[in-house]
Amino acid sequence: MTDDTKDAAPDADAAAAEAALISAERVIFFSDAVVAIAITLLALGLPDVVGNSNADVVRSLRANTNAYLPFLISFVVIAGYWRAHHRLYRYVARLDSRLITINLIWLLMIISTPYVTRVLSGGERFSAVRFSLYAAVQVVTIATLVVMRSQIRSAGLLRAGAPASATGTDDVSLLAVAATFAVSIPVAFATESGWTYVVWVAAAGVARAARRARGVLGEG
Numbered sequence: 001m002t003d004d005t006k007d008a009a010p011d012a013d014a015a016a017a018e019a020a021l022i023s024a025e026r027v028i029f030f031s032d033a034v035v036a037i038a039i040t041l042l043a044l045g046l047p048d049v050v051g052n053s054n055a056d057v058v059r060s061l062r063a064n065t066n067a068y069l070p071f072l073i074s075f076v077v078i079a080g081y082w083r084a085h086h087r088l089y090r091y092v093a094r095l096d097s098r099l100i101t102i103n104l105i106w107l108l109m110i111i112s113t114p115y116v117t118r119v120l121s122g123g124e125r126f127s128a129v130r131f132s133l134y135a136a137v138q139v140v141t142i143a144t145l146v147v148m149r150s151q152i153r154s155a156g157l158l159r160a161g162a163p164a165s166a167t168g169t170d171d172v173s174l175l176a177v178a179a180t181f182a183v184s185i186p187v188a189f190a191t192e193s194g195w196t197y198v199v200w201v202a203a204a205g206v207a208r209a210a211r212r213a214r215g216v217l218g219e220g
Contacts, residue, residue: 020094027103028089034107035082041114042074067121070134073200074117077138078110084145084174091162092152099151102144109141128188131196135181135188142178146171176210177203 047064051057085106116134123130149167152158158166184199 024089024092024095027095027100028092031085031089031103031107032082035078035085035110038110038114039075039078041111042071042078042117045114045118046071066124069197070117070121073197074113078113081106081110081141081145088145088149088152088167091158091166093159094157096151096155096157099148099155099157102148102151106141106144106148109137109144112137113141126188126192126194126196128185128192128196131188132185135184135200138181139178142174142181146174146178149174172210172213173207176206180206 045067047067049057049060049064051060116137120130120134149171152167180199180203184196187199188196
């Protein structure tokens with residue numbers, strides 16, 4: 001092998017690595033755009049406030065109260081998913097077809113969230129079916145994040161020298177939140193009450209408890 005051939009090989013490897021990184025960044029930018037669209041659709045789905053007088057406006061706001069809680073929940077949920085996705089991909093150097101497919105499924109769930117939000121807020125009374133449809137979408141969304149993390153690790157898609165915490169939140173926390181959404185489904189059918197939302201509110205506390213328990217077990 002000549003010196004020129006030896007020099008060309010590293011250059012070719014560097015070019016291939018750069019092309020793979022650019023491809024990964026395109027997928028990340030596309031994913032960010034889809035998340036931004038989903039959050040925008042949440043706001044567009046809010047009911048219009050009608051009325052001319054102050055009293056009419058207040059009555060209209062009160063009449064649409066059932067739409068505001070799902071909107072706020074969905075905003076927090078999508079924002080949390082985006083942060084997890086950002087942490088997950090910040091050290092990714094390249095993608096494979098499996099990871100791209102999983103990411104597309106994740107995006108499908110993200111863009112479905114505004115729709116299930118409208119379904120959730122569409123009735124005047126609490127509906128276990130509406131509630132469960134929303135919860136099921138969240139379970140699948142979180143599951144895809146966990147599978148993406150596993151694929152990134154097992155396929156060696158991270159950049160060289162990436163820290164141990166490169167993929168962000170541990171699977172235990174994500175699975176704990178998914179379990180909370182899953183548990184809320186039978187609770188919704190058993191209670192047929194809006195108090196079932198408390199189960200979702202508890203998701204953050206469950207995630208923190210799971211991380212704390214994992215840390216204690218790790219120290220032990």
